[in-house]
Amino acid sequence: MxxxxxxxxxxxxxxxxxxxxxxxxxxxxxxxxxxxxxxxxxxxxxxxxxxxxxxxxxxxxxxxxxxxxxxxxxxxxxxxxxxxxxxxxxxxxxxxxxxxxxxxxxxxxxxxFADDLPLRQPAEELTVSHGNPEAIELEGLCPPDDVNEVGLSDLEHRFTILREDNGRKVPVACGAYTEWEGILAHMGVLVDPDWRRRGLGSLAASIAAHEALAAGLTLQWRADVSNKGALAIARSIGFSAGGIQTSVLLG
Structure with missing residues (x-):
C-alpha cells in the first residue's frame, strides 16, 4: 500500500x-x-x-x-x-x-512502514493470547538468532496464536509491537519453525498491526536484509519499503 x-x-x-x-x-x-x-x-x-x-x-x-x-x-x-x-x-x-x-x-x-493495512481474516477460528508466558514459550521453540533479531521481550504488546497439539494449546506464532519514539509502532514477528510457511506469521503480524493502528500509531517493520522470511511477511501484508539502517558498534 x-x-x-x-x-x-x-x-x-x-x-x-x-x-x-x-x-x-x-x-x-x-x-x-x-x-x-x-x-x-x-x-x-x-x-x-x-x-x-x-x-x-x-x-x-x-x-x-x-x-x-x-x-x-x-x-x-x-x-x-x-x-x-x-x-x-x-x-x-x-x-x-x-x-x-x-x-x-x-x-x-x-x-x-504502513499507515493502513488490509484486514486479513483467518480461515478458521483462532485462539490468541495476550500473555507473556506463551510468548516466552514460543521463544524457547525458535533458533536463538531469530529470537534475538525479533526481540519479543522488548515489544510490549504481544499477540500469540495458539494451536491444538496433543490435547494442549501451544504457541505457534506471535506478532508484537511497542511504541517507538512516541510516534511509531515498532513491529516484530516470531514463528515456530515447525509451523512456518502456513501463513501464520503474516496473520500474527496483521493482528498486531491492526491493534497498533487502532492505537493511532504508524507502523514500522525492521528486518535484516538477509532475512528473506521477515521481508516477505512485511511485503505480503502491505508494508511499503521506506529505507535502510546500517550500524556498527565501536570498541
Missing amino acids: TLDPGSADIIQLAWARYLGLDDGAFAAARKLDADAVLEAGPLSAGARITRADESRKSVDFVRLFGTSALVGPQWALDAAERIPDEELAQHVTLLTLTRQHGGHGQGAAALF
Missing part, C-alpha cells in the same frame, strides 16, 4: 529524535536536495545530515525516503564524507571505516 505523504514526515520525525537530530532535520535536508537539483540538475549529490557525537558507541547510517543521515564520532563522519549513500548502506563499508576503532556487529536492516 502507498503511504500518505504526512506519514513519511511522521516517520522521519521519529528517526530524527532517535538519532539525536533536530525535529526538522530531514525536512531541511529535503529542501537542500530540491535546491541542489534546481541549481545543478537531477544528477547532483543529495544532502546528507550528519551529527558528531564523540561519546557514541556506534556509527549509524539511515536512509529514509531518499534522505540520509549519519551519526557517530567526528572521525567517522570525516572518513565517510566522500562515500556515496549506496556504499554507506552496505555493512561491509561501515566495518571497513571503523576497523581501527573496533567496529563490529549489527549489520544492515531494511525499513518498512
